[in-house]
Amino acid sequence: MDKMNLDRHISSQFNDELESVRSQLMEMGGLVEMQVRDALQAAVNSDSALASKVLTSDVKINNLEMTIDAEVTRIIAKRQPTAGDLRLMLVAMKAIGDLERIGDEAQRIARVALESFSNSQQQDLLGNVDNLGKHVLSVLTDSLDALARMDMEAAVRIHQEDKKIDREYEALLRLLMTYMMEDSRSIPKILNVMWAVRSLERIGDRCQNLLEYIMYMVKGKDMRHTDPDTIEEKLHAKK
Template sequence: MIDKDVHSHHISQQFNAELDTVKTHMLEMGGLVEQQVRDAITALIEGDSQSAETVKVNDNHINSMEVSIDEECTRILARRQPAASDLRLVIAISKAVIDLERIGDEAGKIATQAIQLSESGESPRGYKEIRHIGNHVGFMVRDALDAFARFDVDMALAVAKEDKLVDEEYGTAVRSIITFMMEDPRTISQMMNVIWALRSLERVGDHARNIAEHVIYLVKGRDVRHFGIKEMTAEVNDK
């Protein structure tokens, strides 16, 4: 098990700096991805196709950050050959940036739905669900990144638990929208855009959970990706 100070005791101060820098870059990427999700949701709800286009353009920057951070991790592995907790940190960062890039992709998909809705006319319903689930998964991403920054396994576990609630909210919202489409088939095209946006938000929640699982791996040294919540809780609470 490690704590937040474990990476500050190397003989090489340069190694300390490299680890701190790559972690900072990952968290900066996370902040940009968070903003991308918020901007995409706002663009959809407000019918702002210009803002949606900006989200799609900014996705290129997210992709570039993923490549750059991955290269940093590769250099550290090659030059420093880290062991134990340092190796787990580099691996966890490398995995987390993949999930962050995919969250950025989902924001881009929501932006695409926003553009299509702005062209076809406002959706008759579904925005309440998008706002609610969007806020929920936005908090999950924020908390997952905070957990990574602090090496906080309790916060990471809380994020993993929230994913189940998002899945339930998503299922309820989709069932409601499908019922609405059956009652008024003229809305099918627009409501499908809403469903695809909700699906992207549900995937954002999945990736936030993945980042939380990387935190638990980093701190506890156990891969919990295929653990249920009960097993994960036991692992976090195991001293």
């Protein structure tokens, strides 16, 4: 990101402003990543203290979202950026919204973990989300790394992982539904686990958005609502 924009402005102050936005965006991404990691660990290990930490750490993420939003708005009004600089500002504004929502999903996972501690059966059920959670967390980490580097090739590659996440999500839902059919008394408990699984699937969707912002930043092409199998072809197609 910095190589594309931060070294070609006459105004060093403008460079500093862009770097500040980039730095805060990456800081927010790091906090969100840690929040998801902690929420998953709390769910799998029934760690009430860690779950409580996730629920209270959202304040920092929300404050960063508001700070970045205000800074980007000020830069647009003051600098009137064009071309790549304007795309950078738009990407930052969109990305913070998705990151904030990923943080919200982490909180939902943490709440499910808190609700499960008194019941050993539900603790076992929460263990079933571990593999999906690791996959989603890996995609989030890779997406944030690609965002930091504005690496379009990595973004295209990581974007394909969402299809695998969706398949894992659907398989896990079928498993949980089987549990409910076998024992109707378990329905309330399993529904709690389903909320956590649904949150993981939504985090995967938010990662897709982040990757599409990278494509927009680098190529200036809007890849939203595009068939994942045709994204690479459309990115390299002549306008």
